[in-house]
Amino acid sequence: MTLEDTKAARVEELARAKVNLALHITGQREDGYHLLDSLVVFPKVGDRITVETAPDLSLQITGDFAEKIQGDPSDNLVYKAAQLLAEHVPNASGTRIELEKSLPVAAGIGGGSADAAATLRALAKLWGTSPAPTDLARLSLSLGADVPMCLEEKPARIRGIGEVIEPVTSFPSGAIVLVNPMIEISTPTIFRALEKKDNAPLPEMPAEFESMKALANWLKSCRNDLQKPAISQAAEISEVLDLLASQPDTLLARMSGSGATCFALCETLEAAQSIATHLQDLHSDWWIRAAEV
Numbered sequence: 182m183t184l185e186d187t188k189a190a191r192v193e194e195l196a197r198a199k200v201n202l203a204l205h206i207t208g209q210r211e212d213g214y215h216l217l218d219s220l221v222v223f224p225k226v227g228d229r230i231t232v233e234t235a236p237d238l239s240l241q242i243t244g245d246f247a248e249k250i251q252g253d254p255s256d257n258l259v260y261k262a263a264q265l266l267a268e269h270v271p272n273a274s275g276t277r278i279e280l281e282k283s284l285p286v287a288a289g290i291g292g293g294s295a296d297a298a299a300t301l302r303a304l305a306k307l308w309g310t311s312p313a314p315t316d317l318a319r320l321s322l323s324l325g326a327d328v329p330m331c332l333e334e335k336p337a338r339i340r341g342i343g344e345v346i347e348p349v350t351s352f353p354s355g356a357i358v359l360v361n362p363m364i365e366i367s368t369p370t371i372f373r374a375l376e377k378k379d380n381a382p383l384p385e386m387p388a389e390f391e392s393m394k395a396l397a398n399w400l401k402s403c404r405n406d407l408q409k410p411a412i413s414q415a416a417e418i419s420e421v422l423d424l425l426a427s428q429p430d431t432l433l434a435r436m437s438g439s440g441a442t443c444f445a446l447c448e449t450l451e452a453a454q455s456i457a458t459h460l461q462d463l464h465s466d467w468w469i470r471a472a473e474v
């Protein structure tokens with residue numbers, strides 16, 4: 182079979198949200214980037230990237246949050262990811278890319294990074310090319326610190342500025358509720374507001390978590406160091422956290438990334454869905470989703 186035979190005509194990829202179940206800031210590099218120690222998961226909630234062969238490179242944006250990122254398409258991380266991959270593989274061709282934007286933007290769940298990673302995965306399939314994983318990881322890191330982990334979309338412990346990825350293979354099954362009170366947060370602003378940047382790493386992680394409850398109990402000895410500076414900027418985050426924590430089926434409530442999206446871990450999808458329905462009744466303008474993790 183030749184490479185030509187493996188080319189697809191149209192490829193669709195889900196760009197899953199990234200959720201930091203714990204996020205410790207352990208230092209800062211000389212270039213200003215912060216060192217992290219984080220546990221991340223990728224629930225099946227996300228944007229959709231569709232690519233098909235076309236005469237030129239173009240980007241159409243649709244979906245609930247499309248109007249938030251309209252403007253010059255060449256500023257979009259999806260477009261930059263396509264240009265970058267095209268420069269590094271021999272089989273690149275013109276491509277029409279559609280981004281269906283369903284995740285809130287500037288929300289602490291890695292939307293832009295997930296989109297860029299999904300674009301790299303989709304184009305590698307469309308162009309029938311398979312850059313070595315290390316090359317793809319290097320390219321993806323140049324697009325943003327969260328992009329390499331979004332390429333994998335698997336539960337993982339993350340270190341460095343996001344590029345040191347250690348898969349967590351014994352991850353328990355369970356579910357998550359994601360809630361964003363429709364407040365956009367600027368990540369650099371929250372990092373700048375951090376008072377202490379040399380926090381302790383995550384505590385020792387058991388080799389295996391027997392259940393979601395066991396994972397949630399371990400997570401209680403961890404934090405999200407960005408939660409406090411985010412709350413001082415957007416007090417509504419406290420309201421979301423209190424509401425999530427007060428639900429009987431919530432095992433743990435915390436903020437993801439630099440916010441404002443918060444999450445609740447639950448044992449079952451049914452429990453997560455019922456919390457999501459209840460909260461959506463109370464706050465029809467909030468973005469709320471439930472999914473398995």
Ligand code: C5P
Pocket residue numbers: 213214215216217294324325326327341342343368369372
């Ligand atoms: O890499 P990315 O563009 O996603 O990061 C956005 C901003 O967040 C960076 O410009 C930086 O200010 C901050 N950041 C950081 N340390 C990280 C990741 C992001 O300081 N590990």
